[in-house]
Amino acid sequence: MFLTDKNIIVFNELDSTNNYAKQLVKEKAAQGTVVLAHYQDSGRGQVGNFWESEPNKNLLFSVLLYPGFLEAGKQFYISKIVSLALTEVLKEHINDVKIKWPNDIYVGEKKIGGILIENTVKGITLDSSIVGVGVNVNQEQFLSDAPNPVSMKQLLKNDFDIHEILKAFLQKLENYIEVLREGRLEKVDAEYFQSLFRNEGFYPYQKDGKAFSARIAGIGSFGQLQLEEPDGNVTEYMFKEVEFVI
Template sequence: MTENFEKLTPEIISKLVLPKMFCENVEYFEETSSTNDIAKAMADSGAKEGTLVIAESQAHGKGRWGRNWESPKYLGIYVSIILRPKLNKEIIPFISLISGIATAETIKEEMGLDAKIKWPNDILIREKKVSGILIEGSIIQDRLEFLILGIGINVNNETFKGEYLHTPTSLRIEKDGNIISRKNILERLLVKLEKWYFLLLKEPDGKETILKRYKELSHTLGKEVTLRAGKDLLKGTAIDIDQMGFLVLKDKKGKLERIPSGELTNES
């Protein structure tokens, strides 16, 4: 039954106090294959920065490493945003960091739940995954044309299908079992994203502020981890996030490895 769940229609979204960046071009779908795919097609056709694609459900929601993001109708937040930061590709790790920060802070402040970031940008509550973030982009000769920032948050889900690396959860499960307003979560998320995005682009000490906050919210730093980076399987202690936004891994021999992207398969 879904009749008791609010919709995130254009009319509802227009009443939210959204940052100007995200309120001028909103594309809404009751159901679609993937918001990231739609946003990418729009970006390829010249859609401007801040274009927001939102769906009530996705038939083939995209997770990292080709996984599916379960997207039942009216239960979660499924959004993709077109970004055109006009910088080189070295900015990408920091887009990953700020998206994790914005999502974790949204959950903490809106719900009072202790959300943590599993590197690079999965959001966990009590070791269970509540949100995933996927960043895709177009790079031509080292120049970043655009990025698609896709965010999925399990809000009112009560059950999950399939097998998962991390046990899934939802805000409703972790809070008190009552139905949660998705529009409030969306509103705060977009405000947070704009704040951290402009801090990254415009403030001289923006990267230092981002690194400090990310480390405060990290679920990964200080732990023994196993991660997949390309074809390599690496093991060591996650000791830092460096000035490039890379994870710094220290193996048993003391050798340091800087990892720009990858997937943690184990933390302990």
């Protein structure tokens, strides 16, 4: 099991759990080592975005993985299984939890969680993966200009045990790592697509300030979002090349 007392390093405050985890990778810390912070003053999201979090209210952590069995070209599978594990945990409490491509976690049309994965490659395989996760758990007000945050407490009016959510996530992540190790990629592909936000029907998107309508046709081997427009034309987009209009 990943989850042992000696493998969780807890900080009251940290600039970024991913930054600290990078140092642990250099020191060859054990697989499954978790860096948990009650507050991050420089929490990061995708492509430099800032993650707002009130102290002691939310789940903010990074976990170290060494998925040397996985080819470097298949590293998006780490993103898929992390997203699926987190989605499954939240579904135990909340309805309508989806993965907004590539790995934001949504409830309805509001963002409840985000994931930042930083991989290193050695030869033709992955060497390490630092999996950074932020989940809005007990925060009741959001003051930044983030467009659509929501927390578990806002939705359900209850306080939640952050450590219990972490424990459940690590157990589910470990299960999915075994699925990858066994080479059952089709299972991961199917579950990821089934869990995607707006995976059925046409919705508005935007590229370079220009709006268009499309439906999600699939996910490419490197994680590209494949969008089909009403005329049948399919275009692939990498991260940040296209925006969901919400």
